Amino acid sequence: MTLHLVKLCVGVESVDQLRGYIEQRQILALSQGLSAEQIHTTRMVPTRIDELLDGGSLYWVIKGNVQVRQKLIDIRVHKDDAGKKSCDLVMEPFLHQTHFQPRRPFQGWRYLKASDAPLDVGGPMLDGDQLAEMPEGMRRELQELCLI
Template sequence: MPLNMTKIAYRSKGIDSLRAWVEAGPEAHMRTRYLPRRHEEMIGGSLYWILDHAIVARCEIIGFEQRRDGHWTIRLKPELVPVHPRPKRAHQGWRYLAEDDAPRDLADDEDIGDVLPGRLMGKLTRLGLV
């Protein structure tokens, strides 16, 4: 099973702007300072995007390439797949996410707007109401 990672979509104002960036070209490229130690396990896995304190979508990881400036490029398939939102605290950089802990993809008849926002879902979860 491939390994996944989470990352905050800090420049995106919402799911639509994230989708526009990811699906703009033949590949989406994300820069990171350090190569993940377990990068070989991550090829074929997904990068799960965090917006408004919730994991909301994912992109398949195609590979990793070193840049001239010493940083690394994470190459992503140019398709944003919405997932069932799951509360996730903000963090810097990226974090590993095991396949068993990853949220499921939304079904074709589901819409990301049909579920509660991340912050509200997190608060209701802590209260034991969801």
């Protein structure tokens, strides 16, 4: 059964800013002859790795709302010299915008059941391209008014 992670995107103000960071990291990695993999390192290691890699994504909370997700490709567990574990969350470098889902601040990451995950932008309400092109502030207001 598919399982997801949700994490705060600390220091990021918008989806466009996150997209810019991803692009910058890819350009830098390629210019140095490194892999362009999109990696986020976290100190805590998930225990449900098989479920996460069965189609799971990392959902990013930006400005108090889940707004975007990245599909998980791999989870690589590491141990330092002191035996302390950490892991690399390897993700697609593409962002999939989701409908806003409010989240209170929390530390680290949390599991997110597939049934509780926000839907990707698109679907019966508006065409996905229309919503993706809509200014973020306008989209937030329309969702708060339950119009989309």
